[in-house]
Amino acid sequence: MRQSRLFSKTLREAPNGADCKGYEYLLRAGYIDQLAAGIFSLLPLGFRSIQKISAIVREEMNALGAQEILMPVVNPGDLWKETGRFYSIDREMSRFKDRNDRDMVLAMTHEECCTDLGRNVIDSYKRLPLLVYQLQTKWRDDPRPRAGLIRVREFTMKDSYSFDKDQEGLEKVYKAHYDAYFRIYKRCGLPVIAVGSDSGMMGGKVAHEYMYLSPIGEDTIIHCPSCGYTANRQVARFQKDYYPEAPKAKELVETPDAKTIEDLCKCLNIPATKTAKALFMVGTFINDQNGEEEDKLVVGIVRGDMDIEENKLQNAAKANSLRPAHEEEILAANMVPGFGSPIGCKKGTVVIVDDSVAKSNNLVAGANKAGYHYLNTNFGTDYDGIVADIASAADGYRCPTCGKALSASKGVEVGNIFQLGTRYSEAMNCYYQDENGQRKPVIMGSYGIGIGRLLACLCEEYNDESGLKLPIAVAPYQVHFISLIKDTEVSDKIYDELEKAGIEVLYDDRKESAGVKFADADLIGIPIRITLGNRSFNEGKCEVKVRGSQEEAMSFDLDNLAQEIKTLIAKLEQRV
RNA sequence: CGGGUAGUAGCGCAGGGGCUAGCGCACUUGGUUCGGGACCAAGGGGUCGGUGGUUCAAAUCCACUCUGCCCGACCA
Numbered sequence: 144m145r146q147s148r149l150f151s152k153t154l155r156e157a158p159n160g161a162d163c164k165g166y167e168y169l170l171r172a173g174y175i176d177q178l179a180a181g182i183f184s185l186l187p188l189g190f191r192s193i194q195k196i197s198a199i200v201r202e203e204m205n206a207l208g209a210q211e212i213l214m215p216v217v218n219p220g221d222l223w224k225e226t227g228r229f230y231s232i233d234r235e236m237s238r239f240k241d242r243n244d245r246d247m248v249l250a251m252t253h254e255e256c257c258t259d260l261g262r263n264v265i266d267s268y269k270r271l272p273l274l275v276y277q278l279q280t281k282w283r284d285d286p287r288p289r290a291g292l293i294r295v296r297e298f299t300m301k302d303s304y305s306f307d308k309d310q311e312g313l314e315k316v317y318k319a320h321y322d323a324y325f326r327i328y329k330r331c332g333l334p335v336i337a338v339g340s341d342s343g344m345m346g347g348k349v350a351h352e353y354m355y356l357s358p359i360g361e362d363t364i365i366h367c368p369s370c371g372y373t374a375n376r377q378v379a380r381f382q383k384d385y386y387p388e389a390p391k392a393k394e395l396v397e398t399p400d401a402k403t404i405e406d407l408c409k410c411l412n413i414p415a416t417k418t419a420k421a422l423f424m425v426g427t428f429i430n431d432q433n434g435e436e437e438d439k440l441v442v443g444i445v446r447g448d449m450d451i452e453e454n455k456l457q458n459a460a461k462a463n464s465l466r467p468a469h470e471e472e473i474l475a476a477n478m479v480p481g482f483g484s485p486i487g488c489k490k491g492t493v494v495i496v497d498d499s500v501a502k503s504n505n506l507v508a509g510a511n512k513a514g515y516h517y518l519n520t521n522f523g524t525d526y527d528g529i530v531a532d533i534a535s536a537a538d539g540y541r542c543p544t545c546g547k548a549l550s551a552s553k554g555v556e557v558g559n560i561f562q563l564g565t566r567y568s569e570a571m572n573c574y575y576q577d578e579n580g581q582r583k584p585v586i587m588g589s590y591g592i593g594i595g596r597l598l599a600c601l602c603e604e605y606n607d608e609s610g611l612k613l614p615i616a617v618a619p620y621q622v623h624f625i626s627l628i629k630d631t632e633v634s635d636k637i638y639d640e641l642e643k644a645g646i647e648v649l650y651d652d653r654k655e656s657a658g659v660k661f662a663d664a665d666l667i668g669i670p671i672r673i674t675l676g677n678r679s680f681n682e683g684k685c686e687v688k689v690r691g692s693q694e695e696a697m698s699f700d701l702d703n704l705a706q707e708i709k710t711l712i713a714k715l716e717q718r719v
Numbered sequence: 720c721g722g723g724u725a726g727u728a729g730c731g732c733a734g735g736g737g738c739u740a741g742c743g744c745a746c747u748u749g750g751u752u753c754g755g756g757a758c759c760a761a762g763g764g765g766u767c768g769g770u771g772g773u774u775c776a777a778a779u780c781c782a783c784u785c786u787g788c789c790c791g792a793c794c795a
Contacts, residue, residue, distance in 0.1 A: 658755040
C-alpha cells in the first residue's frame with residue numbers, strides 16, 4: 144500500500160479525551176475514528192489489524208470443529224420474551240417497534256437466536272454434539288463507554304455456542320475453548336489469565352473470564368501467588384476468621400454520633416470484628432413469566448472488619464438488580480441509617496447475612512434508633528435471614544484453598560466462557576431424543592471474545608513514547624518501507640518486488656521530510672522498517688530495523704532484499 | 720441516571736458585551752532545504768454546538784437543549 148493513498152492521517156497531538164496510551168495512539172496513528180460515544184469506525188490500518196486477529200480466532204475455532212455462521216443483529220422481541228431476558232435486561236438492550244408494531248431488539252448476544260437455530264436443527268442425540276460460532280456486531284447501550292475501544296457500545300464479538308447431550312460433552316467443549324482461548328491470546332501476543340467469574344445475566348453455573356492485567360482495567364482480580372487460586376472479586380472466596388462465644392442477651396447502649404464502624408469502635412472501645420454492619424439496597428425482583436417488577440429492600444449484614452461485595456449480595460438475594468436504598472425507603476422498613484440492623488425490620492425485607500456474622504456471637508449492631516446500638520446481638524435469636532458469603536475479598540486476605548495472602552489487581556475482560564446448561568434450551572424448548580427415546584433438554588455453552596477490545600489491550604501492552612509497536616501477528620502490515628531517495632523509480636521497483644514476494648508492505652512514497660516519515664512510522668508501529676536513503680543506497684544496501692528493538696539498524700543487500708525480509712518476518716513470527 | 724467539565728477552522732487551543740474572530744499544527748501555491756516532526760513568502764478554510772431571550776449591539780450575558788469527556792451508579 145502506498146502511504147500517499149492511505150485513507151487516514153496521523154495526528155501530532157492527542158485528541159482531547161484520549162486518556163490511555165493505547166487509545167491515544169490508535170487515534171493518532173489513524174487506526175480508528177470516533178463517530179459517537181462508544182462508536183468507532185475502523186480505518187484501513189485498524190481494520191487490517193482486526194482482520195488479523197479475526198483470522199487467528201477463526202483458525203482456532205475451526206480447529207475445534209466449530210462451524211462459522213452469521214446470525215442477525217435484529218431479533219424479534221418475542222424470542223427474548225421466551226427466556227425472560229426481554230424483561231430482565233434493562234436499558235442496556237435497545238428495543239424498537241417495526242412497522243407492524245412488533246417488538247424488536249438489537250441483539251446484545253445471541254443465545255436466544257442460536258437456541259432457536261438449535262431447536263430447528265436438533266432432533267436426535269445422533270446430531271450432537273454441535274458447535275457454531277460467528278463474528279458479529281453487538282450493540283449494548285452501555286451507560287458509560289470509556290477508554291477508546293476498551294469499553295464501547297458497538298463492537299464485534301466472536302461468540303460460539305455449543306450443543307451437547309450431556310454434561311460430560313459440555314465439559315469437554317468447555318475445556319476445548321478454555322485451551323483454545325489461551326492459544327488465541329498467545330498468538331496475538333496478549334498476556335492473559337483465566338479467572339473464575341460470575342455468570343451474570345448469562346445464567347449457568349461454571350464460568351471463566353480471560354483477563355488482561357492492567358491498571359486501566361475495571362475489574363478486580365483476586366489472585367493467590369502461592370497456589371494459583373484466581374477469581375474475579377465479584378465471586379472471589381477467602382478464609383474468614385470466626386470468633387464464636389457463648390451467646391449473651393442483647394443490651395441497648397447509647398452511642399451518640401457513631402454512624403460508622405470506625406466511630407462505633409472508638410465509642411465502645413471494641414475491635415471492628417465485634418461489630419456487624421448493614422448495607423441497604425433496593426433490589427428489583429422480576430417475574431420471568433409475566434415480566435412484572437417488584438422492588439424489595441435488601442439488607443446485607445457483614446462483620447465490621449469486612450466489606451460487602453454487591454455482586455455476591457445480589458446473587459444471594461436472587462435479585463435482578465440492586466441499587467443503593469434511599470433514606471426514606473430504609474426508614475419505611477423500620478430501620479435507621481447509621482444505626483441500622485435487621486433487628487425488628489419490616490416483614491418482606493430480604494435479609495442476607497454473611498457467614499462471618501452468622502458464626503460470630505455477641506456483635507454490636509444498630510438498634511434502629513438514632514444514637515443507639517445493641518450489644519451482644521446474635522443471628523438466629525435476634526434476627527433471621529439467608530446465610531451466604533457476601534463479603535468482598537481484598538488484598539492480604541487469606542486464600543480459600545491454601546490460606547496464604549491473596550493479592551488484588553486490576554484487569555480488562557477480553558473473553559469469557561460459560562457453561563449455560565439448560566437455562567436456554569429449557570426455556571426455549573430446544574430438546575432432543577436420547578437413545579432410549581427420552582426427551583431431554585440440550586445442554587449448552589457460550590463463549591465470547593471481544594475482538595476490538597483485544598486490539599485495544601494489545602495497543603495498551605505494546606507501545607512506547609513514540610507510538611505503537613504491535614506484534615507482527617496483528618500489525619496491519621509486516622513491513623514499512625520508507626524511501627528517502629529522490630529516484631522514485633528505484634523505490635517503486637523495490638516496493639513491487641516486496642509485494643510480489645508476498646510481503647505485506649506499507650510504502651511511504653510521500654514527499655515528506657525524513658523526520659516526518661520516521662515519526663509517523665514510529666507512531667503506526669509496523670514491526671519491520673526498511674529505510675532506503677542515500678547513505679546506504681549508494682552501496683546497494685538499505686537499512687532494516689525492528690520497531691522497538693534497541694539494536695542498531697541492520698544493513699541488507701538490495702539484491703536479495705525480499706528473501707532476507709522473509710527470513711526476518713519468519714523470525715519475528717516465531718517470537719510470539 | 721447523579722456529580723463535574725468542555726463545545727470557537729481538520730486537530731490542539733486563545734478571545735468572555737463594541738471595529739474585519741485569532742494563534743500553533745495540518746492544508747494549497749511558489750521557492751530554498753533534504754536521514755529524526757525544516758525554512759521563507761503568498762493563500763484557502765468559521766452559520767463561535769443548537770434554539771429562544773436580554774441589548775442599539777451577543778462567540779461573549781440569561782434560559783432551555785444537544786453533544787463529548789471525567790468521577791460515580793451501571794456493565795456478558
